[in-house]
Amino acid sequence: MTATTAFPAPASRAEPRTDAALAHRGAGLLGVFNQAGVIALADLHAAAAIGRMGGEPDQRVALALALTVRALRTGSVCVDLDTVHTHVYDESEEQLDVATLPWPDPADWLRVVAKSRLVTVGADGPSARPLRLANRLLYLERYWQQEELVRAQLQARFAAAPPEVDGHRLATALRRLFLGRGLAEGEVDRQAKAAAVGVLSRVTVLAGGPGTGKTTTVARLLALLTDQPGPVPRIALAAPTGKAAARLAEAVRAATAVLERQDRERLGELTASTLHRLLGWLPENRTRFQHDASNHLPYDVIIVDEMSMVSLTMMARLLEAVRPEARLILVGDPDQLSSVEAGAVLADIARGPGRGDQRLAEHLAPLGLLGDEPAGPVRGVVQLTRTWRFGGAIDELAQAIRASNADAVVDVLRMGSPEVLFAEVDLEQGRPARLGPLAEEVQRAGSRLRDAAVHGDVRAALRALDQHRLLCAHRTGPYGVTRWSLEIERWLAAVLPGYADEGEWYLGRPLLVSANDYELGLFNGDTGVVVQTPDGVRVAFPRGSSHVLFAPVRLDSVQTVHAMTVHRAQGSQFGCVSLVLPPADSPLLTRELLYTALTRATRLVQVFGTEEAIRQAVERPANRASGLRNRLG
Numbered sequence: 001m002t003a004t005t006a007f008p009a010p011a012s013r014a015e016p017r018t019d020a021a022l023a024h025r026g027a028g029l030l031g032v033f034n035q036a037g038v039i040a041l042a043d044l045h046a047a048a049a050i051g052r053m054g055g056e057p058d059q060r061v062a063l064a065l066a067l068t069v070r071a072l073r074t075g076s077v078c079v080d081l082d083t084v085h086t087h088v089y090d091e092s093e094e095q096l097d098v099a100t101l102p103w104p105d106p107a108d109w110l111r112v113v114a115k116s117r118l119v120t121v122g123a124d125g126p127s128a129r130p131l132r133l134a135n136r137l138l139y140l141e142r143y144w145q146q147e148e149l150v151r152a153q154l155q156a157r158f159a160a161a162p163p164e165v166d167g168h169r170l171a172t173a174l175r176r177l178f179l180g181r182g183l184a185e186g187e188v189d190r191q192a193k194a195a196a197v198g199v200l201s202r203v204t205v206l207a208g209g210p211g212t213g214k215t216t217t218v219a220r221l222l223a224l225l226t227d228q229p230g231p232v233p234r235i236a237l238a239a240p241t242g243k244a245a246a247r248l249a250e251a252v253r254a255a256t257a258v259l260e261r262q263d264r265e266r267l268g269e270l271t272a273s274t275l276h277r278l279l280g281w282l283p284e285n286r287t288r289f290q291h292d293a294s295n296h297l298p299y300d301v302i303i304v305d306e307m308s309m310v311s312l313t314m315m316a317r318l319l320e321a322v323r324p325e326a327r328l329i330l331v332g333d334p335d336q337l338s339s340v341e342a343g344a345v346l347a348d349i350a351r352g353p354g355r356g357d358q359r360l361a362e363h364l365a366p367l368g369l370l371g372d373e374p375a376g377p378v379r380g381v382v383q384l385t386r387t388w389r390f391g392g393a394i395d396e397l398a399q400a401i402r403a404s405n406a407d408a409v410v411d412v413l414r415m416g417s418p419e420v421l422f423a424e425v426d427l428e429q430g431r432p433a434r435l436g437p438l439a440e441e442v443q444r445a446g447s448r449l450r451d452a453a454v455h456g457d458v459r460a461a462l463r464a465l466d467q468h469r470l471l472c473a474h475r476t477g478p479y480g481v482t483r484w485s486l487e488i489e490r491w492l493a494a495v496l497p498g499y500a501d502e503g504e505w506y507l508g509r510p511l512l513v514s515a516n517d518y519e520l521g522l523f524n525g526d527t528g529v530v531v532q533t534p535d536g537v538r539v540a541f542p543r544g545s546s547h548v549l550f551a552p553v554r555l556d557s558v559q560t561v562h563a564m565t566v567h568r569a570q571g572s573q574f575g576c577v578s579l580v581l582p583p584a585d586s587p588l589l590t591r592e593l594l595y596t597a598l599t600r601a602t603r604l605v606q607v608f609g610t611e612e613a614i615r616q617a618v619e620r621p622a623n624r625a626s627g628l629r630n631r632l633g
Contacts, residue, residue: 071625211395236301241309246272315345337593427609441604461531512559
């Protein structure tokens, strides 16, 4: 069994590295690979220290350990020693020439690692050794145990006896909630199917892109559950970030508002929280929570939105805290970028091989909801495919990217639609003239934001904040957030006299929260704006359909957000999205990055870069090394 690693192939670096990331006394293989930029200083020191403590003299084992530590920062849970030498890039977002490095022979490397006293071989039981070699994949033991917990928990829940369901009431409620939705003759209502699976299963994966009706499905699924006989189930809604949780709560409330009165009354007022808050944040422990295997969550139904952002570690903590008899509904888009931390749990569950659930098929068949899965859904996964929100060129673009059809993507970009603009420019060459549409969107949104902030119209300011966002793949360099934030400030200063001359907390300054603040209820990724109020200058943050205000002195970890990385934009929606593409050889340029960026837009997409970069992105999946997908299958 093999796994692909998330290290796209490199190009050359002409000179040896001399920066602060180098070990001054690094020797042997670790020193060579550190000098080449393959492993960082932290990787080298971790491998050297663990090797000394474990009495491991072989440098090949130390190199394998350093690469395993490094893999976690690039999103992989493990490394495949058979292929890792073909997939390495520099964490500074530069390409590397690794062909001439002294890579160990893969077969010998695997044999030496398997014999090391630092390594446990096989899948049996926990171990005190720091490394685990299983299915030819090398893990840090901690991450192997997390993957094993997720696998065991999910498979146990898939195999468990299904919940008791009143089939007649389910069929009646399905007709009431989903009838008359304008489907073609013979077309299965996939939202109704997903809702039925959520009632009939312990674990459901509701997958779909933006605008496919995931929140509508969640609201009607909850109505189905509360319609069943017995006590009304205790329901928890959660998401990885504070902003995503707020959007989930607002969207579910809007979706339930159109339900019949009896359904609304049974559901009551639904709120959402971050996963950290749901599990019970412990200030003294970053990886453990109040609720765990010995203190289960008290809920009967737990719905987690934006699952693509959930890491392996968080999924392990969640699964051990959920009662075995509870229903768990995982909602998200497996085509989006995965978590910033290690793991790609949603994609592993939704895209992995497997057989259909025959028991589930027997319940869905009388409801007319089997569709093209006569053997039943695999692992409770239902993919929503119809787009209800925007359609048009943006939807065509998203579908072409998901299908890895580079020709179709380029055709949509060049068709001249009012929803999609493509400016083919070389962004390394100063300030190309074709950036005019970008400058215009920046100035239009910035002017509205500034005007609303000066006049104290908080709601208008928060609406303007999401009118336009510039997204980048890189943090630094000619394609990075730092460069383009300065460019945006220059454009705004040209049309807004005195802009940013009022000091740090100037009116209309857009802000991004960069660390969780549980005391204030602000979370990493939240965005706000500096506004004038009767009480003086305040910073406004959205809270569902309302907002909260804070004095600037109370805010600690915030930064200006004229532009942001695509990763930061996950869970958000903007009227217009402008995407700055890096060159085609950028290791960060992937299909998932392109898809995630362009599907943040609801009105207009603007892409600035080259056709070559677009084609490269569409054809390059951001695979992460993980054993979970195949092990679940």
